[in-house]
Amino acid sequence: MGQVIKVALTGASGRVGRVLTEALLGDERFHVVGAVDRVGVGQEIRSGKNNITIEPDLEGIFSRFRPQVMVDFTSAEAARANFRLALAYRVRPVVGTTGFTLADLDEFHSLCETQQIGAIVAPNFAIGAILMMHFASLAARYFNSVEIIELHHDGKKDAPSGTALKTAEIIAHAQAREEGAPNGRESESTPGCRGGCFQGIPIHSVRLPGLVAHQEVIFGGTGQTLSIRHDTTSREAFVPGVVMAIQKVMEINRFVYGLEELMEL
Numbered sequence: 001m002g003q004v005i006k007v008a009l010t011g012a013s014g015r016v017g018r019v020l021t022e023a024l025l026g027d028e029r030f031h032v033v034g035a036v037d038r039v040g041v042g043q044e045i046r047s048g049k050n051n052i053t054i055e056p057d058l059e060g061i062f063s064r065f066r067p068q069v070m071v072d073f074t075s076a077e078a079a080r081a082n083f084r085l086a087l088a089y090r091v092r093p094v095v096g097t098t099g100f101t102l103a104d105l106d107e108f109h110s111l112c113e114t115q116q117i118g119a120i121v122a123p124n125f126a127i128g129a130i131l132m133m134h135f136a137s138l139a140a141r142y143f144n145s146v147e148i149i150e151l152h153h154d155g156k157k158d159a160p161s162g163t164a165l166k167t168a169e170i171i172a173h174a175q176a177r178e179e180g181a182p183n184g185r186e187s188e189s190t191p192g193c194r195g196g197c198f199q200g201i202p203i204h205s206v207r208l209p210g211l212v213a214h215q216e217v218i219f220g221g222t223g224q225t226l227s228i229r230h231d232t233t234s235r236e237a238f239v240p241g242v243v244m245a246i247q248k249v250m251e252i253n254r255f256v257y258g259l260e261e262l263m264e265l
């Protein structure tokens with residue numbers, strides 16, 4: 001076994017954070033030295049014989065325990081500040097939080113370049129979702145018309161999802177689309193019913209209780225359609241991708257956006 005990696009998690013009381021904290025606590029390749037949230041402070045998260053108490057102060061954990069990696073699943077606002085703080089302590093960020101602007105990503109990129117440190121931001125850590133995007137990029141070369149439907153639980157704060165935006169970006173790139181050139185906009189008697197439009201591709205966001213994270217990419221051609229669908233049925237789906245990112249971020253000194261950059265596709 002290689003060197004045990006010291007990890008701190010932020011958003012540890014959240015829907016994804018709790019699942020990840022438990023998984024990493026129970027994985028002997030990692031030593032969880034901190035679990036941060038503003039919710040559930042003082043509560044313990046357990047896995048087997050290991051446990052960690054939720055604390056509110058990320059900087060305190062950085063200065064006391066010197067983690068090597070920070071895993072962040074919070075909100076875009078919190079994650080921006082956490083990313084900057086992590087780099088100031090030379091802690092490598094692995095960020096699953098969504099809702100960043102292109103300006104945020106540019107800033108992360110240049111901070112990593114200036115400080116020569118690795119960081120990974122990925123809008124989706126489910127390996128099946130990365131494959132869905134990859135298959136969509138292949139299909140995009142053969143079909144001009146495409147729409148994206150993304151479906152999430154009703155607690156999700158941003159719309160459309162980071163994965164839907166990333167998928168649209170990948171398809172637009174594969175098709176060398178003119179930015180902002182839509183498929184053709186019809187008149188809408190109910191405004192918004194044709195969805196939003198990103199890079200010329202309609203995106204429809206559904207928010208309902210009972211859902212976790214799902215996406216369907218539908219291509220249309222003469223006499224045929226092709227649907228590529230991915231369903232996350234439990235948040236454990238994100239664990240293998242996060243584990244892969246924690247290991248890879250220790251080996252790189254640059255900013256990586258998207259798990260696909262770490263997979264050999």
Ligand code: NAP
Binds near residue numbers: 015
């Ligand atoms: P969640 O249940 O709301 O969990 C986020 C946690 O972070 C909450 O406990 C929240 O507290 C806490 N938090 C937010 N701001 C904070 C701050 N400034 N200081 C301390 N704690 C703070 O959300 P989730 O469903 O776990 O998702 C978290 C993020 O990950 C979202 O951006 C989501 O879109 C993204 N996500 C990414 C992936 C992926 O594969 N990349 C997968 C699923 C979700 P409050 O409740 O008080 O705000």
